[in-house]
Amino acid sequence: MTGPRTVLVLGGTTEGRAAAAELAARGGVRVISSLAGAVRSPRLPDGEVRIGGFGGPGGLARFLHAERVSAVLDATHPFAATMTANAAAACTATGTPLVVLRRPGWTPVPGDRWHRVGSVAAAAAAVLPALPALPPGERGRVLLTTGRGGLAEFAGVDAEFWIRAVDPPDGPLPERHTLLLDRGPFTLDAERALLDRVRPHVLVTKDSGGDATAAKLVAARERGIGVVVVDRPGVPPGVPVADTVAAALARLPC
Known part of the structure; x- marks a missing residue:
């Protein structure tokens, strides 16, 4: 493949913006962040931005093919279970590497009820x-x-x-x-x-x-x-999961 490698960041979170900024600063990487559009006036990340859904896993698969996406980083909200499932299905269908970035969940401490x-x-x-x-x-x-x-x-x-x-x-x-x-x-x-x-x-x-x-x-x-x-929903079986931006980017093939 010639030209820059394209990474699709499914974003809308602080971690998604941080990942997009780091990817955009790299040489030879084109980063596209996709935002669901659920929040009015969202904080926009670095790089290219698209807003709105893909039309299910089939629509996402077509987007991955049309944009020659090399890898997908799912940095959506931990409760965006439908988007994560669609990403897993589309990436499996197209053979596109996928990494899910999930910040650690909260843990109760003494005194919590x-x-x-x-x-x-x-x-x-x-x-x-x-x-x-x-x-x-x-x-x-x-x-x-x-x-x-x-x-x-x-x-x-x-x-x-x-x-x-x-x-x-x-x-x-x-x-x-x-x-x-x-x-x-x-x-x-x-x-x-x-x-x-x-x-x-x-x-x-x-x-x-x-x-x-x-x-x-x-x-x-x-x-x-x-x-x-x-409690947050689970991630589809077999999908790599990282809990920090650095760990997620280290697993991307770019």
Whole structure:
């Protein structure tokens, strides 16, 4: 193959932007970052950028062929399971090397009051049981930080919700809710201030891992607040996984 080697970065994360920057700085490498378009005004990485889906694994396979992609780095969010599955299928079909970059998940420490569940639907079902005993007439308060997706699961839960998201969510929402539109990273002092203002009885979050949104777990631990944690989905069998940008790039054939 003549010309630069092309690497497709399935991005949208801090790690994806870091990987694209390093690849773009290399000689002889063309980097294309693909963003899902789920966030308005996303932070754009270095190199070429495309926004939007591929149309399933078949569409991605056609893109890999048309752009003569030499390797794919999946640096999507740990909960972007559909995109990761599509990438695995497309890369298998085209013989394109694939590496999945996943930041390590969070691990509880002494003092944490976590209840781990397998899905957002299970998290919604766990909210009321996770509430402490409340005085008669007091409704439970929930800080919900699972993002825009799946909020309809909480629509029927009888509690007061504070929903933090980057953009306004669509679809059904809990009857009693307040939107907190914000984008991480979040400092520990800011998370402490938020918890002191909202005074939630329960925090609900996804195990996104990394440092950008981990401070809320420290603040919850300090205040004895229970946390419902949605476990991340697995990676398709046989796909190489790296937990740092450096380790992922070292496994790419470029």
